[in-house]
Amino acid sequence: MERVWIEDIGRYADRDVEIRGWLFNKRSSGKVRFLVVRDGTGFLQVVMVKGEVPDEVFNLYDELTYEDAIIVRGKVKREKRAPGGYELLLKDLVIHSKSLDTFPIPKVRPENIPDVGKLFRFRHLWIRSRKQWSILRIRDEVERAIQDFFAARGFRRFDPPIFTPASVEGTTTLFPVPYFDEGEVYLTQSGQLYLEAGAMALGKVYSFGPTFRAEKSRTRRHLTEFWMVEPEVAWATLEDIMDLAEELVVYITERVLENRRMELEILNRDVAKLEAVKRPFPRITYDEAARILLEEKEKGRDIDFTYGEDFGSDEETVISERYDRPVMITHYPRAIKPFYMKPDPKDPSKVLCVDVIAPEGYGEIIGGSQREDDYEELLRRIREEGLPEDEYSWYLDLRKYGSVPHSGFGLGIERTVAWLSGASHVREVIPFARTPERIRP
């Protein structure tokens, strides 16, 4: 008998197959009994009818409890009444391994959902639930879509180091790690500086990996360990990477809509909101965004914003509410952005940068800029910020030997997945979240 995965069950109608998985749920009306089996690739209803299976198999139903590892064999049937459209008519059942204790997470009754703290203590088991399973499958689709996107455009993947001697931006708090005679080095907060070197060597590059921030941020948008995708392109201007960012976000969204419909349905995600994500995205400047906030304030909304400062999360939400798709905000004041961004030649008080704000209050998913490519100007900025010049000498070399305009951005995987899946917190969209107060499991 062929052993198959539930994901592929549609190809085996009217054939005998074997499924290996776990008991997700069971129901009975006496002589007809139903199992819901999950095998990691999907969920499948299994039916057993008294008299049509041997009694010793039929009676095994009574022994089954949640998450027993089981092997079921039977005939695949198209069946309207079954969730998913297919079910398995049971012929044989093997209990491979019993659950030794009551499963700590009730999976059937929504009103029984434990509070978030308990769920995260059982994260290793929680990921077996329908919703978490769906979210992690959407994450996988997003990650693969990203790599397909860059591969199709001739980008080379370029992996920057995780151990770094100094802060990229000189501001954020980093995780120190002892490193031989070197004393302390830090876990990377961005591969950007290294990617700029990569772009000068390989033209179009991107990185895809974990990033670390030691800030004790306790919000639905922050983790201490999160994943970022960072493309960097030689000879590219701000406009070039804005087009790239827009295409990337549209492509990711399309792929999820195309390949993860069922998961979005399980999550009750409003698909229409994602279908609206098409080019072009609205593009406004910092000044225009500030004007929007002023207008909303005059309409009586509670907005605490001073011109010249960065937008807080409430302000981002107010701005994003005006549009049905992500909004790109450009030309922020130089004072609130890092040293490596290139000032706008038309207005040197602003920099050539872009933030992409996701709809529905999910906040900034992309931050990018055109980089300062002038040696003297960059050196001046490093000194102005009081950064250790020695540590940046290699970075300055990139401007010394054939400097060209170049631009790039970083996209936060968790914020993007949280937005697409409608998750309430980024810690739900990574298998094992790391936050200031949680390092286990």
Add this chain to the structure above:
RNA sequence: GGGUCCGUAGCUCAACAGGCAGAGCACCCGGCUGUUAACCGGGGGGUUGCAGGUUCGAGUCCUGCCGGGCCCGCCA
């Protein structure tokens, strides 16, 4: 770093103003030939987060500790 809220059964929650710690789900037993969060009947299950205090009497009031939630800042 700041603000705020909460710890009662494996899980979600009750317990009026301080007076015998209870219900639903899960688990165990019984019933039901198409269930969809199945349903119906019965049963077992508690260091009320921990340590003190007030009181005839504390889940409830007071103090300390521990654990957790939510929001803001910083950012992706």
